[in-house]
Amino acid sequence: MKTILSLALLTASALSIPAQAATAFPTKPIRIIVAYTPAGTTDILARAIGQKMSETWGQPVIIDNRAGAAGNIGTEVAARATPDGHTLLMGTAGTHGINVSLYRKLSWHPVNDFAPVSLSAMVPNIMVVNNALPVKNVREFVAHVKANPGKLSYGSPGNGSTAHLSMELFKSMTGSTIVHIPYKGSAGVLTDVMGGQIAVTIDNMPPYIPQVKAGKIRALAVSTNKRSSAMPDLPTIAEAGVPGYEAGAWFGLLAPAGTPKAVVALLSAESARIIKLPDVSKRVSELGAEPVGSTPEQFAELIKTEIAKWAKVIKDANVELQ
16 A cells, blocks of 8 residues: 555556557546535545546546445446446545445445546545643553543544544554544534544544644644645654554545456546646645555555455454444
8 A cells, every 4th residue: 555655657557558449438428426425525536537537538527426325326336337438436445445344235346346447546534632632642642542441532424434444443553442423424523523522533634624723623643654745744643653554535436347458548547647737636635635646456456455454443343334
């Protein structure tokens, strides 16, 4: 995963696209399925990439929001689509890293039913605490929790979310006992961290940045293995006292399994080019995300690594959803 996060350039293989693929694709409008509601990070990334694809290829790119069941509904639609490259999915850490271990029965598989195209962006989770908590850094937080076992609570946007499992990973790696309180979204978590109803969260970065800068909550660290450009002075959790800790949200394009490799290569090179464009990169950074751009092989490696990591966390925390 570290090699994925440090990508700056595409490998030559991603740019070696057969000439016939470039002339034969696309032949009709492209549909990018977003398995979540509009206006979220997944949706914004899909629209930014889709707009540029449309400009490049002269074909409409339609964003199809199919929200529900933690991304499972839209993901199934994408898995069953015709594998010709004209239907894509903006996948996430949830759909392609977590859900296969979290849900007992899925009608699709994140590896078997998809052809990875390109990892588009990574979003660090940020660890924030209520200002009244007597801690200034991660080491002090761990010491405080161990001195008060079971007395502190943390919030997440819901069971099985990256925020939920990021804290469960933290608890496992530090031997901490913190009570989980699931919410129906990050807005409620943020409100209650500020109000002191919960002590801490490790949640997706974007909604928390303004409140940290306004001094309404205290940021301790970010969850990825490198610092965030949005808050470069904030250490990583690994730097701050939990060596090896790494978690976060990520987003990337996938096609249905069976999509011709030449078409996947073309889509990969184009989407990776787009995410590096100055205006798109700026928009992505404003979300608190880090633009990436990868080859299909690199994205496939990330997915397999994430599935294995979260499977262990889910098993250890005894989390399961129907």
